[in-house]
Amino acid sequence: MFAVIQLAAWIMAFGTMTHMSFDAFAQNATCASNYTVQQGDICQTIAAEFNVTISDLEAANPSIDSGCTNLAIGEVLCIPAASACPSGVTYVVKAGDVCIDIADMFNVTLAALDASNPEVDADCDNLSIGERLCIPASSS
Structure with a gap:
């Protein structure tokens, strides 16, 4: 004892x-690796750089708040293994993308896209360029 x-x-x-x-x-x-937060970093770009979803990044780093507004320069983040997206298909958000167009592009329902990406709000108005979305299996 x-x-x-x-x-x-x-x-x-x-x-x-x-x-x-x-x-x-x-x-x-x-952690698959660690990353030290630099000035100007946001969760979307860190997640995209390491091929993980924002949800996975937040889950591996409980200190990150739900809006990812509390990153601190010099903070060391745990980077989980690359995308845990069940379908294995991810999409990087580009300028002008909206959820319905992304869902249509991959022949999935908006509800399925939303369920696979809990970091995206219900109105889908918080997409960020460079953000990596998990694309669910096609509904065809």
């Missing part, structure tokens, strides 16, 4: 010395 307490104390001390919480220490074991 004493050894377990010593181990826990060592892990907590290590996390304190490296400015890393125990949760972050445990989380890093599941």
Whole structure:
């Protein structure tokens, strides 16, 4: 029992010395890589750079708020393994894209596209250029 307490104390001390919480220490074991936030970074561009969805990026980094408005320069993010999109098909949003056109392009319903991309709001008015969307299996 004493050894377990010593181990826990060592892990907590290590996390304190490296400015890393125990949760972050445990989380890093599941990261495919890490990325240090730079000035001007937003979740959409980070996610697109590493071929992951914004939802996956947020899930791997519980410190990121739901609107991804709290990124801090110098913050180290956990980058999960590349896209966990079940269909394996992703689409990078371009200028002028709207959800209905993307859904039509891939022959999927708007509801299916919405369900596969929880980071996109119900009105689909928060798409960002460079954002990577998960395209569900075709409804044809």
